[in-house]
Amino acid sequence: MTVGVMLPRDLAPEQVLSFAEAAEQLGFAQLWVVEDWGFRGGIAQAAAVLAATGRITVGVGILPAAARNAAFTAMELATLAELFPGRVIAGIGHGMPDWMRQVGARVASPLTLLAEHLAAVRALLRGERVSTEGRYVRLTDAVLTSPPSVVPPVLAGVRGPKSLAVSGKHADGTLLAEPVTPEYLASAKQHIAAGGPHQLVAYAVAAVGPDSYDMVRPALEWIGEPDWAPHLAPTPFADEVARLRAAASSRAEFAASLPDDLVAKLAIAGPLDVARRRIGELHEAGADVVVLVPAGPLPDLAQLV
Numbered sequence: 001m002t003v004g005v006m007l008p009r010d011l012a013p014e015q016v017l018s019f020a021e022a023a024e025q026l027g028f029a030q031l032w033v034v035e036d037w038g039f040r041g042g043i044a045q046a047a048a049v050l051a052a053t054g055r056i057t058v059g060v061g062i063l064p065a066a067a068r069n070a071a072f073t074a075m076e077l078a079t080l081a082e083l084f085p086g087r088v089i090a091g092i093g094h095g096m097p098d099w100m101r102q103v104g105a106r107v108a109s110p111l112t113l114l115a116e117h118l119a120a121v122r123a124l125l126r127g128e129r130v131s132t133e134g135r136y137v138r139l140t141d142a143v144l145t146s147p148p149s150v151v152p153p154v155l156a157g158v159r160g161p162k163s164l165a166v167s168g169k170h171a172d173g174t175l176l177a178e179p180v181t182p183e184y185l186a187s188a189k190q191h192i193a194a195g196g197p198h199q200l201v202a203y204a205v206a207a208v209g210p211d212s213y214d215m216v217r218p219a220l221e222w223i224g225e226p227d228w229a230p231h232l233a234p235t236p237f238a239d240e241v242a243r244l245r246a247a248a249s250s251r252a253e254f255a256a257s258l259p260d261d262l263v264a265k266l267a268i269a270g271p272l273d274v275a276r277r278r279i280g281e282l283h284e285a286g287a288d289v290v291v292l293v294p295a296g297p298l299p300d301l302a303q304l305v
Contacts, residue, residue, distance in 0.1 A: 001283045003305045004030030004059070004291040005298070006203065007049065009039040019298065020049035024056040026302035030089070032059040032203075032291050037099035043076045050084045057087050059201070059291075061175050062157030064095025065117035066105040070137045073117070074124035074144065081125070081148035089201075091175045092118060093157035096227075107136060111166055118156060118170040125151050155201060159230045161191040168192035173199030178293055179223055179231055179266040180204055182285035187234035189286050202287040206268040207296030208275045208303060213260045216267040216295040221255035223266065224248070237262060268292065272303055279304060 005028045007019055023031045031049060035042030042060040050058050063073060073092070080088045094100075094110040107113050116137035123130050127147035130139045156167035157175040167174040174192055176184070180202035192198060207215040222228060224245030232238040240262065248254035264270055268278045268290075282290050292301050 001279060002029045002289045003279065004028055004032055004057075004201075004289055005301065006032045006034065006061075006291055006293045007045065008294060009034050009036050016045070017048060017052040020052050020056070022298055024053045026298065027305045028056065028302070029305075030057045030059055030289060030291065032061045032091075032201075034061055035063055037064075037096070037103065043080070046080055046088070047083075050080065050087060055087075057089060058084075059089040059091060059155075059175075061091035061155075061201075061203075062093040063091065064100065064105070065092055065114050066095040066100045066107055066110065067103060068117075070117045070120040071124065071139055071142050074121045077121070077152055077154075078125055078144050078146070078148050081150060081152045082146060085148065085150040088152040090121075090152050090154045091157045091201075092121065092154060092171075093175075094163065109135065111162055112136065114156065114158070114163065115166050115170050118154060118166070122154050122170070122172070125154070153199060155199065159227070161230070164188050164191035165193065168194040168198060171198075173201060173288075175201045176203065176287075177231075178203040178205050179220065179228075180282060180287065181231070181235055181265060182281050183234040183236070184231050185282065185285040185287055199288045200286055201289045201291060202282055203291050203293055204268045204279075204282065205266075205295050206275065206292035206301055206304065207294070208269070208272050208300050209296065210271075212269040212275075212296060213263045216263060216269045217255045217258055218252070219293065219295050220258060220263065220266055221251035224251065224254050235265070237265060267295070268304070269295075275304055 033045035116134040129143040153172035155173040156171035
């Protein structure tokens with residue numbers, strides 16, 4: 001089983017590099033940085049933690065296609081891959097609608113944009129000369145002067161059926177945001193329907209120990225919102241989650257109302273053996289990599305590696 005860990009977006013700046021170093025020393029296979037609007041840039045974080053470590057693979061999850069030029073995205077990723085060959089994974093997605101609205105980057109057809117963006121970035125990283133006149137991506141004789149010798153895989157960070165289909169056609173893999181359940185994985189695989197090798201990376205909120213259920217609840221408070229519907233629709237407890245959210249006056253109240261047995265289905269939590277078994281279930285359902293989103297201490301989570 002391959003287990004990675006997410007670098008929390010709100011770590012104090014003086015803790016970022018030490019967190020990356022600890023993740024490598026504790027045996028995690030991958031470290032994922034996030035580009036959430038208003039926090040820290042994905043490429044800058046990836047460069048810093050790659051330079052501070054020596055072996056761990058670093059994923060960027062995710063760069064919003066709506067806010068980035070495809071050619072310059074490819075150039076930035078190629079630079080990372082040149083400097084740290086074989087240690088880079090790129091994640092590209094639509095961008096959260098509210099964030100894209102805030103920065104003036106909303107588009108009429110996010111699906112078209114993502115397909116065009118993924119196709120262009122992957123072609124440029126392969127060293128191809130690209131000319132295209134798409135709806136959103138327009139390149140004329142574009143080529144990287146020094147394409148990477150080890151081409152980094154480009155994953156699509158997406159949720160719903162139509163976006164998953166785009167990922168299956170235009171990406172090397174798919175990054176699924178938390179919460180990921182075996183049911184969601186099975187459903188996602190059907191929609192992806194990739195014709196060849198396709199990596200699946202699953203984010204999962206995680207903590208272990210006697211207080212772990214309470215530790216992960218705050219990180220689950222968003223799952224009752226509409227954007228998270230694709231995660232829950234394939235599960236047998238979608239209606240229960242909807243009822244709990246409807247009865248709660250706030251996201252925090254909703255999270256606090258989640259019973260332990262439901263938390264255990266939405267996160268990796270509980271005693272060590274239970275948490276390990278849950279990771280195994282996600283791998284068996286199709287996840288190539290399970291990335292732990294820390295809700296507890298990093299040394300404790302290392303027991304799950």
